[in-house]
Amino acid sequence: MKKSAITALLYLLSTSAMAGSAIKQLDVSGDVVTFMLEQSKSHAIPACVSTDNLQKWAINLNSLQGQAMYSLLVTAVSKEHLVNVTPANRCESVADIEQAEAISLITKTVGAADSGILLYKGDGRTVLGKIMSTSAYGNHIYSQDTYSFAPVGGATRLETVTFYRVPDIYYANSQCQGEAYINRNVAPDQPFYSNKLDLYYHTPVNPTDQDYIKIHGDAEVYKLNDNTAECTAIGSQAKQWTSSMLRLVPMEHPLCGIKGCIIK
Structure with missing residues (x-):
């Protein structure tokens, strides 16, 4: 887990107001995950995306943040939850597929952290909460991964934690x-x-x-x-x-x- 004057996107999930979409297709090839949503993209798609891949998203499994996003996608499929995707507005993991910057899992309520993708303390035993969304930023100077999570015992709002690293x-x-x-x-x-x-x-x-x-x-x-x-x-x-x-x-x-x- 991860200082020039750079501000990265900190993506905070709002379960009461956020719309989402079901996952239509989910594929894994090597260390790359690609997926499509039932709902078409509504933003301006970057020029690097090919015609055949206009509605696809990509994430890379080589990072902790990418693995967390994939886990959220699997949970969304198995639990029939909706997801929101924040676009990175670039192609990265695949040359002609748009990169997903962040993924949020949309549930009816923010419940107790008894299932799903969980955040633990460094001891690997103490549960801090259920991860609900992730976002990341990185350049040649530093990187940061941000997680929004529902604390143990249930909560009326999410908490966030950001991990910073140098290469x-x-x-x-x-x-x-x-x-x-x-x-x-x-x-x-x-x-x-x-x-x-x-x-x-x-x-x-x-x-x-x-x-x-x-x-x-x-x-x-x-x-x-x-x-x-x-x-x-x-x-x-x-x-x-x-x-x-x-x-x-x-x-x-x-x-x-x-x-x-x-x-x-």
């Missing part, structure tokens, strides 16, 4: 081990998550020289891809990063705990 973590070690660093500031009130380290973190609030990767001097800097765990040299020495590359400070997430929240 790479840096080390002054050829095995990508030891002290970890990132090339940005992260405030404690908006912690980031590392998939490979399975922890939440921030960077020092008032950093000193000892908090920067430059203290490792002539050591080669390596980056760890947080999705693939590939460790590669970036072609520079630690001492060259004089005012960036701050160390990670592990912290407990207020909702998930020490480890990453789990969706299942």
Whole structure:
């Protein structure tokens, strides 16, 4: 689970006012899911979409957010629920099929979290609530996944949680081990998550020289891809990063705990 001045769509489900559509077709091929709704699209379809695929949507199963959206689709089919789709206005998973940015499951009431796709604390046992919608945003700098969920015990309104991630973590070690660093500031009130380290973190609030990767001097800097765990040299020495590359400070997430929240 996941800072230039970029605002991403935070998609909040309103079960009392939202219209939806039944799923007409659902297909899985490799790591890509495509689907169609009974109701035709009403927005301007992007130019990348082919004539044969005008009414189709696509999602990618390689991300946690994509897996959650697929689970919502399966639940909608099995429970005969309606869904809403937020368009990404681009083609991504398939070159000529429009990408789905977010999916909301439409039910009559927001009930207790006793079935469906559930959000758990990092311990994998404590249920936080039933996931009702998801949305995502990402670029080469950072990504964020947002989930709207009905809390345990039932609720009159949904709650939301957003998980932030950066694509790479840096080390002054050829095995990508030891002290970890990132090339940005992260405030404690908006912690980031590392998939490979399975922890939440921030960077020092008032950093000193000892908090920067430059203290490792002539050591080669390596980056760890947080999705693939590939460790590669970036072609520079630690001492060259004089005012960036701050160390990670592990912290407990207020909702998930020490480890990453789990969706299942």
